[in-house]
Amino acid sequence: MASFNSVAVIGAGAYGSALACAAVRAGRDVVLYARSAENAAQIQTTRRNPKLPGVSLDVGIGVTADIVAAAQADIILLATPAQNLREAATTLAPHLEPATPVVACAKGIERGTHRFMTEVIAETIPGAIPAILSGPNFADDLARGLPTAVTLAARDERLASDLVQALGSATFRPYHTTDVRGVEIGGAAKNVLAIAAGIVVGRQLGASALAALTTRGFSELARLGRACGARSETLAGLSGLGDLILSCSSLQSRNFAFGIALGRGEAPNRDKLAEGEFTAPVLIELAASQNVDMPVSNAVAAILSGKVTIDAAIEGLLTRPFKAEE
């Protein structure tokens, strides 16, 4: 078994801070990297991160703005927003030892290039070993040590298993897989579908409609996943169905809350990251390129781009021709 003693988390937002807490709990030496020296110093001194209110960060977490120091860790966790992952990986690249595992913890697909997160890592840090961690876990729950479980994928099963051993603890249970693509598609698509679920709630369409939307949402997530070579068990696992259920049902989800605001006709809170807003256009481009029908995601993208009203999108979905369930 590879011995991984130290972990660097790149991106000192809500999730990066929570992952740092989890890694300390797993017994690792942990450094949390913030882009701005001022931000790093503030978190280091106060043990608080305004992005994760109410959580006190363990004194074992070293907070730094020194990318060279962060790059010395045995495992790198990239916890920036998906659209910033290339920038973060590029900054890190010159300082990394070859064959360092670099684990994407962002949920999304890169706009413009259609690249998945592990593909961005492979392009920007050719010597690294890309991996992905995704699943139903809110930063707040993770940071507080509430029980959570996620999926961690790397092409090499042994490495995926070693990473799980290094990061897992009694309250944070990663499951390993080699189905990298399956894990990244689930995390990206669920955010778009959570916006749709929020719209259903915001428009007060009822609990039955929410269950139908979530289920049909899973159907299209799985269709795209299979078209991209993902395994069905991954799509129905923690990083797919599991995260979809969480994000389509909990007010803690920023994507769900974003959708609720839209459904109510209110302006969403743009101070909070709702990845689905950025993923929606690229998700439907990817689906179109694979000839995969994703009506719910298409509706979300059309609403966000102002091409249709919410009421017209709902009517469009409800008046599609009846068909066999698949």
Ligand SMILES: NC(=O)C1=CN([C@@H]2O[C@H](COP(=O)(O)OP(=O)(O)OC[C@H]3O[C@@H](n4cnc5c(N)ncnc54)[C@H](O)[C@@H]3O)[C@@H](O)[C@H]2O)C=CC1
């Ligand atoms: N917050 C949550 O509950 C969870 C979030 N995630 C995923 O984690 C990713 C990050 O989300 P949050 O932490 O919630 O967002 P956030 O908005 O709280 O934090 C993002 C952080 O990334 C930093 N950042 C941006 N570009 C950077 C760069 N080039 N180098 C270094 N740092 C950079 C920002 O300064 C900010 O501190 C998203 O893809 C999200 O879907 C996944 C699971 C749970």
Ligand SMILES: O=C(CO)COP(=O)(O)O
């Ligand atoms: O990915 C998450 C939980 O698994 C966090 O969801 P939101 O980004 O919608 O808050």
